[in-house]
Amino acid sequence: MRAGLIIVGIILIVAGIWVVAGHAFYQDTDTLLQVGSAKITATHDKGVPQWIGIAGIVVGALLAVGGFMQKR
Secondary structure, X not given: OHHHHHHHHHHHHHHHHHHHOOOOEEEEEEEEEEXXXXXXXXXXXXXXXXXXXXXXXXXXXXXXXXXXXXOX
């Protein structure tokens, strides 16, 4: 259980830092025009909000510290 908490915590911390650094993107597709069955779409890359990265860092740190502090 300890090792699991520590590993998950470290993964969340690294993922949170990746998001805060601005390297995480997702694609969003918008329909620009639709006439019958024909459709014109545009795909945009959008960045993941930084608050998600900060939350990941905080939760990851809490899990890692909890894993280190847990008694056997």
